[in-house]
Amino acid sequence: MKIFKTYKTVVIAGVLLLASCAQEDQPKESQLDFSVPVKTDLDKWIGTNFLDPYNIAVYYEWNQNLVDNNKYLFPPLVSKVQPAMEVVKKIWIDSYSTIGGANFVKKIAPREFVLVGGVNLNTNGTVTLGLAEAGQRVSLFQIDNLNKKSRASVTQFIHTIQHEYVHILNQTKPFDEQAWSKLTPSGYTSTWYNEATATSRSLGFITSYARLNIYEDFAETAATILTSSKAEYDAILAGVTDATAKANIKAKEAIVVKYYKDAYNVDFYALRDEAQKNTDAVINN
Amino acid sequence: MKAKYIYKCLMISFAALLLGSCSSPEVDAKFDQNATERLSGRQKELNDLLLSSAEGWKAVYYTDSTQLGGWTHLFKFLPEGKVDMASDFDSDTKTYTSQYDIQVGSTVSLVFTTENRIHLLSNAADYPTAGLLAKGYLGDFQFYYYGQKNGDIIFRTNRNGHFLRFVKATAQDWTDLPKNTPIISNITGDMTSPLFRLLEINDGTTTKSYDFDYNTDARFGTGYSLDPAVNTSYDLAFSFNPTGAYSKTPLDVKGQKLTDFLYSSTDNTFVATGKDGVKATIKYTNAPPIVTDDYKNFVNGKPQMVLGYIAANLYTAPTTSDYFRFLITKVNASLPAAQSISRIQVFFNSAFGTYIEYRFNGGKPSIYHNLTTTENSANKTLVLVHDSWDDGAALIAAPAFLKDIDAQFTNPIGFYIKKENFKISFSNVIYTMTSASSSFRMTTYQL
Numbered sequence: 001m002k003i004f005k006t007y008k009t010v011v012i013a014g015v016l017l018l019a020s021c022a023q024e025d026q027p028k029e030s031q032l033d034f035s036v037p038v039k040t041d042l043d044k045w046i047g048t049n050f051l052d053p054y055n056i057a058v059y060y061e062w063n064q065n066l067v068d069n070n071k072y073l074f075p076p077l078v079s080k081v082q083p084a085m086e087v088v089k090k091i092w093i094d095s096y097s098t099i100g101g102a103n104f105v106k107k108i109a110p111r112e113f114v115l116v117g118g119v120n121l122n123t124n125g126t127v128t129l130g131l132a133e134a135g136q137r138v139s140l141f142q143i144d145n146l147n148k149k150s151r152a153s154v155t156q157f158i159h160t161i162q163h164e165y166v167h168i169l170n171q172t173k174p175f176d177e178q179a180w181s182k183l184t185p186s187g188y189t190s191t192w193y194n195e196a197t198a199t200s201r202s203l204g205f206i207t208s209y210a211r212l213n214i215y216e217d218f219a220e221t222a223a224t225i226l227t228s229s230k231a232e233y234d235a236i237l238a239g240v241t242d243a244t245a246k247a248n249i250k251a252k253e254a255i256v257v258k259y260y261k262d263a264y265n266v267d268f269y270a271l272r273d274e275a276q277k278n279t280d281a282v283i284n285n
Numbered sequence: 286m287k288a289k290y291i292y293k294c295l296m297i298s299f300a301a302l303l304l305g306s307c308s309s310p311e312v313d314a315k316f317d318q319n320a321t322e323r324l325s326g327r328q329k330e331l332n333d334l335l336l337s338s339a340e341g342w343k344a345v346y347y348t349d350s351t352q353l354g355g356w357t358h359l360f361k362f363l364p365e366g367k368v369d370m371a372s373d374f375d376s377d378t379k380t381y382t383s384q385y386d387i388q389v390g391s392t393v394s395l396v397f398t399t400e401n402r403i404h405l406l407s408n409a410a411d412y413p414t415a416g417l418l419a420k421g422y423l424g425d426f427q428f429y430y431y432g433q434k435n436g437d438i439i440f441r442t443n444r445n446g447h448f449l450r451f452v453k454a455t456a457q458d459w460t461d462l463p464k465n466t467p468i469i470s471n472i473t474g475d476m477t478s479p480l481f482r483l484l485e486i487n488d489g490t491t492t493k494s495y496d497f498d499y500n501t502d503a504r505f506g507t508g509y510s511l512d513p514a515v516n517t518s519y520d521l522a523f524s525f526n527p528t529g530a531y532s533k534t535p536l537d538v539k540g541q542k543l544t545d546f547l548y549s550s551t552d553n554t555f556v557a558t559g560k561d562g563v564k565a566t567i568k569y570t571n572a573p574p575i576v577t578d579d580y581k582n583f584v585n586g587k588p589q590m591v592l593g594y595i596a597a598n599l600y601t602a603p604t605t606s607d608y609f610r611f612l613i614t615k616v617n618a619s620l621p622a623a624q625s626i627s628r629i630q631v632f633f634n635s636a637f638g639t640y641i642e643y644r645f646n647g648g649k650p651s652i653y654h655n656l657t658t659t660e661n662s663a664n665k666t667l668v669l670v671h672d673s674w675d676d677g678a679a680l681i682a683a684p685a686f687l688k689d690i691d692a693q694f695t696n697p698i699g700f701y702i703k704k705e706n707f708k709i710s711f712s713n714v715i716y717t718m719t720s721a722s723s724s725f726r727m728t729t730y731q732l
Contacts, residue, residue, distance in 0.1 A: 009296050013303065031321040038365050061384060061398035064427055069444070072421040074404035078383065117400045119410035121419040144400070 042081055049089060050113075054106055058085060060115045060143075067116065067139065076117035076143035084115065084143045084157070090282050091158045092165065095275040100266045108172050110164070112137040117144040126193045130160035135171040138164045151283050155227050158279065163223035170215065173263040176255055180214050183248045187211055201240050204248030221249075222256045225268070229276050327393040331430045334438060335362040335395070341369070342438070343454040345524045348406055348423040349445065350533045353413070354504025355524030356422075358403055359454055359462060372402035373465040373525060380459075388427075395440065397426040413502035422503075464527035468548055472523070472530065472555065472567070473501040476607035479569040480724050484508035484519065488539050489562040495519065496574035497567055506567075511574055530555055538563045571721055572664075573701055579716070580667045580702040583633045584660045592702075592718065592729035593630040598710045599728045604717050606726035612690040619686040623647035629727065631694075631718070633658070639669070641694060643687060652676060652684055654691060659699075666699035666721045698722040 039047075042060075050056040059066055062075040076084075096104045110132065120128040120141040131139040140160060147153040184204040189195070192211040200208040210220035225233055240246045260268040316323060335342070341361030347354070359380075361369040368385040371378055383401035388394050397403055405411070406424020413422060428440035428449055438451040484497040486508075495508030495518070508519040523530040528547055535542035541563050546555035555567040583590055599605060600613070617625040624647035631641050641654040655672040674681050683691075698721040705715040713730035720726065 013296070013300055031319070031325065033325060061386065062396055062426070063388075063398075064396075064443070072407045072409040072419065072424070074407050074426065075399050077400045117404070118408050121409040123419045125418070 040078075042078060045082055046085065050085065054093065054109060056109055056111060056113060058113045058115065066112075066114045066137070071120060072118070073116045073120060073141070074118045076115050080117070080143050080146065081115060083148050084140070084146050085113075087146070087148060087154060087157060087282055088113070088161055091154075091275055091278045092161050095271060095278050096266075098274050099271045100264060104264070104266075108168060110136055110138040110168060114139040115143045116141045118142065119145075124193065129156070130164050132164035132167045135168045138168075148282060151279070154279060154282055158275075159223050159227045162226045162275075163219045166219040166222045167215065169264070170218065175218055175259045175263075177214060180218060180252065180255055183251055184217075188213055188217075198239075201236070201249070202242045202245050204242075204245040204252075206236070206249060206252075217252070218256065221252045222268075225253065225256065226272050226275050227279075228272075230269075230272070324389050324393060327430060328387050328389055331393055331395065331438075332362075332387050334433070335360075336364070338362075338453045340454045340456050340459065342451040343458050344449055344451050345531075346403070346406065346424070346449060347447070347522060347524070347533050348425070348442075349447070350522040351520070352416075352503065352505055353422060354522045355531075355533060356406060356504075357462065357465060357524060357526075359458055360451070361454075366398075368397065368401070370397075370401045370403065371459070371462055372405070373462055373469065374402060374405045376466045376470075378463040378466060393430045394443070395428045395430065413500060461527050465525040468525050468527065468529060471548055471550075471553065472499070474569065476611055477724055479571040480606060480719065480726060481570045481573055482506070483566075483568050483570050483574055484521075485564075485566040485568065486519075486536070486538055487562060487564040487566075494574065499567075536565050538565065571723065573703070573719065576665045576701060577703050578665065579704045580660070580665060580700070583658070583667055583702060585634065585658055587634055589635045590633045591630060591635075591732040592633075592716050593628055593732045594727050594729045595628050596626055599730070602709055602715075602728040604705065604715075604726060605728045606724050608724040609693075609727050612693065612725070616686055616690055620645070620649070621647070624649045630732065631729070638672075641669075641691075650676060652681070652687070654687075654694070656695070661699055664699070664721060666701055668697065668699035669695050671695050693720055693723060693725040696720055696722045696725075 046058045050058050058081075060076055060078070060081045067073055093105050114137060116139060118141065122128060127141075129141060131137075133139070138161065140157075142157075145153070146157050187200075187203040187205055189211050192200075192208045195208040195211065197208055200206075200211055203211075205211050205217065205220075206224045207220045210217040224236075228236065237246060237249065240249065257268045260266040260271070318326065341359060344358050344360070345355045346358055356372055356374050358370065358372045361380075362385065363369065363382075366384050366386060367382055369380050369382050371380045381401050383397065384399040386396050386398045388396050403424065403426050406422040407426060408421045409419045411421055412418055417423065423445070425442040425444050427443040429443065431439040431441050431448070433439065436453060440449045440451065441447065442449055482497040482499055484495040484506075486493050486495065494511050496511055497506050497508045499506030499521075504523045504525075506521050506523070508521070510517045519536055520534050521532040521536065522534045523532055523546075525531070530546045530548070532544050532546065535544045536557065537543075538559060541559040543557035543559055543563070543565050546557045546565070546567060548555055553569060557565045581587075596613070600610065613626055624645050626643060627646045628644040629641060630644065631639075633639050637655075639656045639658050641656065643652045643654070645651065653675050655675065656669045657672055659668045659670060660666075661668060674683050701717075701719040701721060703717050703719070705717055707715060709715060709728070709730075711730065713732065716729050716731055718727045718729065
């Protein structure tokens with residue numbers, strides 16, 4: 001009986017619970033605005049070339065949640081967006097797709113590109129060219145300044161993407177950090193921007209920025225090789241007179257090459273040659 | 286038994302809670318609509334409002350009137366999120382089209398989502414004062430909708446929450462915008478404009494002069510008292526219109542607030558006129574507001590002094606005037622490619638008298654202009670008077686390629702000479718030689 005009584009109470013309580021709010025208004029259709037915004041030709045182009053094939057969104061319209069609000073930045077000129085993204089497609093995506101396989105970039109890629117027109121100048125006078133956040137979002141600055149006909153301009157721009165993409169690859173599969181950190185342990189500095197490139201190279205770093213930490217060092221080493229022709233890279237090495245420094249840069253290069261082979265089965269030098277071929281195609285067209 | 290009672294009590298109170306919880310579902314609504322409806326209503330209201338003005342809207346955007354002036358912008362909002370825009374930020378007052386959006390976050394905001402003229406104010410790499418490094422002109426292009434007042438739209442800016450008012454524009458506003466450019470040029474001046482600006486304030490009985498330190502890029506100036514005993518200064522934050530300048534920070538003279546400075550083309554001044562003879566005038570002058578007695582160390586009979594302009598260190602000095610650079614560049618252009626002026630050294634009262642040595646790079650030998658000096662004690666200037674030219678060995682004819690720059694040195698009204706309180710690259714004392722009749726100013730080391 002006791003048990004029956006207990007159940008009775010529970011049943012009554014349940015009925016009350018279910019019935020108590022029965023007379024309340026039921027929700028109507030959503031009050032949020034789900035209408036599709038008007039798509040410009042540029043939006044359609046981005047859809048066809050980035051969103052549909054690679055699931056990569058490209059944000060060129062200002063959204064303050066995607067940028068650092070303490071910086072004085074502004075959106076790019078609309079006319080500069082497509083040329084910049086054509087460079088990205090040709091030199092970065094096409095090179096990796098050809099050498100790494102058609103699905104390489106589809107599997108590992110930032111899911112968002114944020115384009116900014118202006119220079120990301122810091123209060124210490126340095127300039128941030130790009131940012132990679134959590135392997136998901138790459139922010140590219142100075143879109144307004146990209147000149148497709150200038151090799152220097154295209155190289156600097158694509159260096160930023162290659163650099164950030166190397167970070168994303170590293171975040172997916174780490175490189176041999178122990179081996180790397182043994183090569184030039186004393187050269188790293190947070191005030192890298194006060195250092196001349198020549199000085200940094202004489203210490204075994206490919207650029208001054210590489211001296212921030214081993215991750216930037218790896219990304220800079222890989223990106224510099226990818227954005228230089230073999231002759232240009234050889235010239236950089238030839239300019240390093242210190243034998244130890246030259247050996248260290250070469251040792252770093254070897255780790256990069258091995259990483260691409262072991263982690264992704266990519267021939268790094270073939271990738272470099274493909275990127276150079278595509279760079280020539282961009283500049284000459 | 287005890288546990289049973291506790292259980293019963295619990296069940297009864299639970300049932301009571303259940304029954305009581307929904308007993309009064311009606312809540313007194315504070316608003317007619319819910320939050321989502323209100324936000325989307327505000328969104329539509331703002332967009333309709335922006336589209337409602339046939340000639341668009343005008344906003345004089347003061348990003349921070351404690352250190353910057355204002356920039357006039359005209360906007361015409363179009364369907365499908367397009368906006369036409371023009372600004373007097375620089376001499377390009379043409380209209381450009383870009384995109385805008387009404388975004389909903391914590392509140393409704395107007396955002397200019399693709400680049401146009403208003404973004405010139407938030408370019409980190411283009412900053413008008415050293416203090417604004419990486420901050421540009423402190424501009425925003427996301428404005429929170431605050432409300433309407435007398436037909437104007439009131440916004441608050443994104444970063445610093447300043448009020449920004451959009452006023453309905455007229456067709457006249459669009460035709461007038463390019464007319465701001467010549468007015469701005471008048472206060473900016475060019476390389477031949479006199480180097481100094483004065484702010485003269487007449488309080489109805491007496492006129493006091495202030496050294497007006499004006500930053501043309503920032504559109505902001507401060508008048509500092511010339512009387513060292515008086516510690517007054519006046520800030521003026523200018524925006525421009527076809528007739529003159531408007532200062533957001535009023536100039537307070539005897540309780541009158543002067544804001545509108547009309548440009549007078551007859552004497553190239555900006556004048557704000559109040560009642561009872563109160564007046565404030567901004568004018569150019571070749572005479573420095575504060576003239577020193579430093580020239581007295583260089584007059585006849587004093588020991589030797591040598592002032593040397595060294596191109597490598599002093600061409601870019603802030604006190605070297607544009608007109609001086611122009612004349613130097615002109616001389617260099619007339620020389621063969623490898624040659625240029627390396628130094629201009631003025632020897633006062635040396636064993637060989639007073640003379641200017643023009644020294645060159647690229648193996649060209651020096652040329653000497655021998656001079657005498659006279660003192661103008663009333664103006665506190667030193668006048669250099671031509672005597673002869675030589676090449677170190679023999680007298681020569683006046684070299685034609687030095688004619689223009691040399692004419693500045695021998696101008697009949699003379700030079701103000703000032704010992705500066707800053708150093709450049711070396712510990713040598715810096716002197717400036719400023720022409721009393723033009724915008725020619727040379728920065729020199731005392732050698």
